[in-house]
Amino acid sequence: MAIGPVSQSNGASALPLVRQLSNDHDHVLKTFRLLISDLCQQFGGGHPGGAIGMAAIGIALWRYVMRYAPHSPDYFNRDRFVLSNGHTCLFQYTFLHLTGYKAMTFEQLKSYHSDRVDALCPGHPEIEHEGIEVTTGPLGQGVANAVGLAMATKNLAAKFNRPGYEVVSNHTWCMVGDACLQEGVGLEAISFAGHLKLNNLTVIYDNNQITCDGSVDLTNTEDINAKMRACGWNVIDVEDGCYDVEGIVQALEKARAAQDKPTFINVRTVIGLDSKVEGMAAAHGAAFGAPDVAEMKKKHGFNPDEHFVISDVTRKFFQDLPARGESLLQQWNELVEQYSAKYPELGAEFQQRMRGELPPNWKDLIPSSFPEKPTASRASSGLVFNPIAKAIESFMVGTADLSPSVNMIWPGKVDFQHPDLRTTCNINGNYAGRYIHFGVREHAMCAISNGLAAFAPNTFIPITSSFFMFYLYAAPAVRMGALQHLQVIHAATHDSIGMGEDGPTHQPIELAALYRAMPNLLYIRPGDSEETAGAWIAALEAKKTSTIISTSRHALPQLKQTRRDGVAQGAYVLEEADHAAVTLIGVGAELSFALDVAQQLKETKGVVARVISFPCQRLFEQQSLEYKRGVLRRHQGIPAVVIEPYAPNGWERYADAGISIRRFGHSLPGKAAYKFFGYETRVMTAKVGDYLDRLERGEAQRGEFVDL
Amino acid sequence: MAIGPVSQSNGASALPLVRQLSNDHDHVLKTFRLLISDLCQQFGGGHPGGAIGMAAIGIALWRYVMRYAPHSPDYFNRDRFVLSNGHTCLFQYTFLHLTGYKAMTFEQLKSYHSDRVDALCPGHPEIEHEGIEVTTGPLGQGVANAVGLAMATKNLAAKFNRPGYEVVSNHTWCMVGDACLQEGVGLEAISFAGHLKLNNLTVIYDNNQITCDGSVDLTNTEDINAKMRACGWNVIDVEDGCYDVEGIVQALEKARAAQDKPTFINVRTVIGLDSKVEGMAAAHGAAFGAPDVAEMKKKHGFNPDEHFVISDVTRKFFQDLPARGESLLQQWNELVEQYSAKYPELGAEFQQRMRGELPPNWKDLIPSSFPEKPTASRASSGLVFNPIAKAIESFMVGTADLSPSVNMIWPGKVDFQHPDLRTTCNINGNYAGRYIHFGVREHAMCAISNGLAAFAPNTFIPITSSFFMFYLYAAPAVRMGALQHLQVIHAATHDSIGMGEDGPTHQPIELAALYRAMPNLLYIRPGDSEETAGAWIAALEAKKTSTIISTSRHALPQLKQTRRDGVAQGAYVLEEADHAAVTLIGVGAELSFALDVAQQLKETKGVVARVISFPCQRLFEQQSLEYKRGVLRRHQGIPAVVIEPYAPNGWERYADAGISIRRFGHSLPGKAAYKFFGYETRVMTAKVGDYLDRLERGEAQRGEFVDL
Numbered sequence A, B: 001m002a003i004g005p006v007s008q009s010n011g012a013s014a015l016p017l018v019r020q021l022s023n024d025h026d027h028v029l030k031t032f033r034l035l036i037s038d039l040c041q042q043f044g045g046g047h048p049g050g051a052i053g054m055a056a057i058g059i060a061l062w063r064y065v066m067r068y069a070p071h072s073p074d075y076f077n078r079d080r081f082v083l084s085n086g087h088t089c090l091f092q093y094t095f096l097h098l099t100g101y102k103a104m105t106f107e108q109l110k111s112y113h114s115d116r117v118d119a120l121c122p123g124h125p126e127i128e129h130e131g132i133e134v135t136t137g138p139l140g141q142g143v144a145n146a147v148g149l150a151m152a153t154k155n156l157a158a159k160f161n162r163p164g165y166e167v168v169s170n171h172t173w174c175m176v177g178d179a180c181l182q183e184g185v186g187l188e189a190i191s192f193a194g195h196l197k198l199n200n201l202t203v204i205y206d207n208n209q210i211t212c213d214g215s216v217d218l219t220n221t222e223d224i225n226a227k228m229r230a231c232g233w234n235v236i237d238v239e240d241g242c243y244d245v246e247g248i249v250q251a252l253e254k255a256r257a258a259q260d261k262p263t264f265i266n267v268r269t270v271i272g273l274d275s276k277v278e279g280m281a282a283a284h285g286a287a288f289g290a291p292d293v294a295e296m297k298k299k300h301g302f303n304p305d306e307h308f309v310i311s312d313v314t315r316k317f318f319q320d321l322p323a324r325g326e327s328l329l330q331q332w333n334e335l336v337e338q339y340s341a342k343y344p345e346l347g348a349e350f351q352q353r354m355r356g357e358l359p360p361n362w363k364d365l366i367p368s369s370f371p372e373k374p375t376a377s378r379a380s381s382g383l384v385f386n387p388i389a390k391a392i393e394s395f396m397v398g399t400a401d402l403s404p405s406v407n408m409i410w411p412g413k414v415d416f417q418h419p420d421l422r423t424t425c426n427i428n429g430n431y432a433g434r435y436i437h438f439g440v441r442e443h444a445m446c447a448i449s450n451g452l453a454a455f456a457p458n459t460f461i462p463i464t465s466s467f468f469m470f471y472l473y474a475a476p477a478v479r480m481g482a483l484q485h486l487q488v489i490h491a492a493t494h495d496s497i498g499m500g501e502d503g504p505t506h507q508p509i510e511l512a513a514l515y516r517a518m519p520n521l522l523y524i525r526p527g528d529s530e531e532t533a534g535a536w537i538a539a540l541e542a543k544k545t546s547t548i549i550s551t552s553r554h555a556l557p558q559l560k561q562t563r564r565d566g567v568a569q570g571a572y573v574l575e576e577a578d579h580a581a582v583t584l585i586g587v588g589a590e591l592s593f594a595l596d597v598a599q600q601l602k603e604t605k606g607v608v609a610r611v612i613s614f615p616c617q618r619l620f621e622q623q624s625l626e627y628k629r630g631v632l633r634r635h636q637g638i639p640a641v642v643i644e645p646y647a648p649n650g651w652e653r654y655a656d657a658g659i660s661i662r663r664f665g666h667s668l669p670g671k672a673a674y675k676f677f678g679y680e681t682r683v684m685t686a687k688v689g690d691y692l693d694r695l696e697r698g699e700a701q702r703g704e705f706v707d708l
Helices: A015-042 A048-053 A055-065 A086-099 A141-160 A184-196 A224-230 A245-256 A290-299 A312-318 A321-342 A344-354 A377-391 A442-454 A475-483 A511-517 A529-541 A588-605 A617-621 A625-632 A670-676 A681-697 B015-042 B048-053 B055-065 B086-098 B141-160 B184-196 B224-230 B245-256 B290-299 B312-318 B321-342 B344-354 B377-391 B442-454 B475-483 B511-517 B529-541 B588-605 B617-621 B625-632 B670-676 B681-697
Strands: A080-083 A172-176 A201-207 A234-238 A263-268 A395-399 A435-437 A461-467 A489-493 A521-524 A546-550 A572-575 A582-586 A609-613 A640-643 A657-659 B080-083 B172-176 B201-207 B234-238 B263-268 B395-399 B435-437 B461-467 B489-493 B521-524 B546-550 B572-575 B582-586 B609-613 B640-643 B657-659
Touching: A015 A048, A015 A055, A015 A086, A015 A245, A015 A290, A015 A312, A048 A055, A048 A086, A055 A086, A055 A201, A055 A245, A055 A312, A080 A086, A080 A141, A086 A312, A141 A172, A141 A184, A141 A201, A141 A344, A141 A442, A141 A475, A184 A442, A184 B184, A201 A245, A224 A234, A224 A263, A224 B224, A234 A245, A245 A263, A321 A344, A377 A395, A377 A489, A377 A529, A395 A442, A442 A461, A442 A475, A475 A546, A489 A529, A511 A521, A511 B511, A521 A529, A521 A617, A529 A546, A572 A588, A572 A625, A582 A588, A582 A681, A588 A609, A588 A640, A588 A681, A640 A681, A657 A681, B015 B048, B015 B055, B015 B086, B015 B245, B015 B290, B015 B312, B048 B055, B048 B086, B055 B086, B055 B172, B055 B201, B055 B245, B055 B312, B080 B086, B080 B141, B086 B312, B141 B172, B141 B184, B141 B201, B141 B344, B141 B442, B141 B475, B184 B442, B201 B245, B224 B234, B224 B263, B234 B245, B245 B263, B321 B344, B377 B395, B377 B489, B377 B529, B395 B442, B442 B461, B442 B475, B475 B521, B475 B546, B489 B529, B511 B521, B521 B529, B521 B617, B529 B546, B572 B588, B572 B625, B582 B588, B582 B681, B588 B609, B588 B640, B588 B681, B640 B681, B657 B681
Parallel strands: A080 A172, A172 A201, A201 A263, A234 A263, A395 A435, A395 A461, A461 A489, A489 A546, A521 A546, A582 A609, A582 A640, A640 A657, B080 B172, B172 B201, B201 B263, B234 B263, B395 B435, B395 B461, B461 B489, B489 B546, B521 B546, B582 B609, B582 B640, B640 B657
Antiparallel strands: A572 A609, B572 B609
């Protein structure tokens, strides 16, 4: 493949090479398909059918069209490949092996479905492993990830490329099956990608018309090509996706050359081709059985007694790809070198972004103090973060259509949009913009943000924003971000019943229980502006962890005792007392309630209460036992009561009783909602007092959590 | 309106009446719009813009086209109306008032955004209130609910209607805004409704091209009409949706007459019409301000000093609707009477379904015992429930494309499909079928099931099925079912890491924490077939509660100590011991682990352990303190250890320590995954023994939960 010395985006066509090597295609396709059959047969499980059906697509991609470097898998300007139908992972693993990725040895390839603990072939692709761009499996996520990857390219290109120096020019390729086109998150992302005119994105549809339940026409009879066109995509059909490598290469090259739209390539394939269950749902998720595999080998002129055969012809077919990749990388390195010489400042910034570094002084951008007047913590979030977002271009800040509510707009922000866009509300787009109007698409917002974050470690730090309750819509994507160790920060506002009139559909009673349990995710509820600063610092320092910063719609008193560095410890003492009868745990928007109750307990009952602020359970769990005991002091026999208008689940670890909510919310103005649920100082004080009395009388016991 | 004596589906056109009353339209429209402005202005909040823009649509619907009975709001064959853009609830509340719904008094109407605790005008429509079919608010849900409502009609009609006796013939109307057409759940439902050719469903698009962030072209520039056509819908345009009542009525009547497709009516409207912010995002979610409201009144010739004015002309315009409704109801009652006379058995069954009753002997259909061989609890689910599903037609059983995995197919099941469908896998459809292939659309599956359940109380009991992990995709809809007190049962399989090779994307470490915290939802993990029977009985008896029955992929030993009636109590003692040193809590797929550890503790360390089975926390919480203490015996100083390969969050209420997982899973075969995470009898026994030693030495304390 001829690669131009300057631009990497205008390589010559691979078609002459396709024709030159075409005599080998039949053999390589058969080898690949039999190998997949053997890999599933060895442990009697796995997903052979899709991988077999997609063989020719794989050859077109890895042998001819994709630009990547097997021996330098992190080559920055590589094409990104996303396997949204992740259960067909053997497809990808096998091509990684054949094209020369070093980690994917033959032994490793054969670890699929084994009990090898360090296998590189898990049941779905995982980002931790060489050559895998994103973890996929939950269907539809990959489509949205691919949109994010393509957006990352567009943004970097708009920011850094200069005439003759296209330092970022890669293409994103996404394989999907029938299912990804049914899932809502995929449909949201498709609509959004069409709007953004991402011509550097190609979705390749493995159209085998089979899902687990049978033929797709059981559940879906839409005209997918017309639907994609309506969403603003180019559509290319490939009729013979099983054998027509040249036709697929032509389609892929046409897609890469697309001027103003993403491209959808509708490739007709046959699931489980040449097996007894070819074209049937049975080919999807089970090995074919030894007799059928043997039969397939005989039919193709292979020895049925030999397994895992990769012929010399096949090895040779792929053998120059590592060298091609290194050459690609070397040309790019030279390009970046020349670029950095000509544009030294940009070059330095580009290197910094590639290293995933923030400017060292980023923390100085956060105000050292805040207005004393009551402030909604969603507003505090803006005070804390918007100066950072404005100054540091690693941040892409998005919202699911709640710009007026979430306060994440910085002065002079520019929208990420296709440069030709002229909206009726007079916004002009620019791919260099970093504010993303995702539309009312919470799930795609978070899944696309995972794609932005996955482009390269910390090159982008995506921020999403919406009401906290709607992070239930986005939960599968938030989970995938945490699972992949991606630094994605979710600015969730309108938490707690204090959000008011919108009522029970919008009041997140039980949602925190999910996010407090979710591994590798920080769920932080700051209590005022100072703690909001702490929350953002914790989120920004967690380079391999996702964070939800959960803030209030309504104004909160600014407390003199709060400390931003306390947030980093998850919980800390706000008011200490030597001989306390009770510890009150305050959280987030209701933190001041704990202080109020403590004061009233003292005034009306002479009961001494100590107060702790507890913004983040996971950060607290990371502290030493000594620190934790020092904060909670439950080992000294002091009972703890948590005050939070959420389901109490999980607080039982830290408290003996809770003023919590175990039903859905109620539509009332915020203050009235607090009153309705008993969050008045007088009522809460009485409850705590009663609880202490019951403890004393032996009617309640520590260790038996009590809902007050 | 002339209503035929036999069929209620072929009413004469309302157009003559429209023309007769058309002189009043302008006045009524203005009155309505000013009333909305006043209702938002009184408490300085709410969502006026959309309701104002949709005024003419409302007149077309409630005055002319919809068939309903304001004084008999539960009239069974009424048209169903769903406000998917639920924030515009004043639109619906005001028409409920004007058309004569008794509960919606003028005083109640004015309670919108007040602090009145018993208000019928919450911030979003709530199913508990007269005239509201489903609770909406989270966007896109209503579209899917409407699909479910239309499916309910189709199923009942196919089952019960006879020539000349169309006892079920209602139409479902669904209002959507721009947002509902962006949300994934809406897009999934739209695609599925087109597939099902639901010609009794009309979606009316309030096309004002405005969302919170500004004009829709900021985020969405697709060709929505082309997209809907590609999905198999009729499309009708109405160019002047603000004033052209007649045009809207024509479109609605055309939609009702549609032969073989659902209909999408694209109505161009103007948000906040006639206000200073007309056509702008600012009209969406804030009152206009008193000066602007006064200005609007002046412009329309109303007195700016008068508020909440409903003129006599307006009252009169709607006044005959209650009588029309009662007449409709009476004709229908007569029809049903004649029908029951001619078809007594069907008639009796129809009455039983309308009363939401199951046949009294339903519990007898559950096997009294089960095979002793190890059985996956997903298979147990089928053994327990499929005989019921086969026999009782209240059950509609769906799956998100996991029929081969979830075991919910009964012998002779018929698919719910359009009768003309002939699939390539040779399935013939029938609207009387009760097995639903939802496609890979978990979210829509659950939201559509809410619609089925909302058709009338317990007339349908929908069952959904998928892998447990994918109930995270569906969580917003599961929540809406629980919030609405709908009896929907979710058969969730492949729970726990025991599901194996599919890996961390499919292993639900933290998901149970959400569902255990979610109000009005039973999350039940049965331990064997006997407990699976108990789980289904609990779910079926919970007439106003949603349930998730969470089962294993892999075979579980069948235990002699388990009891189906124990499940109803949430937890119960499996093995008692007077002088126990520890209580082991076993759960679901890992219940037998607790028994194994107890035995090994005794054999290797002489430690006496008692064992309890704990399938459902919420059911346990409903028991008396005495019962709970009797089961747990923690108040007697016996420490409890829970064994479950989930995040421990929430178990701290019942246990002092847990063998839990606080990271994501790992792709390994099921047994290897258990081993990898330390769920081997030997390892667990050692952990429990160590913990008891640490307790004895004072290194651990009860009340400080320990992760073993």
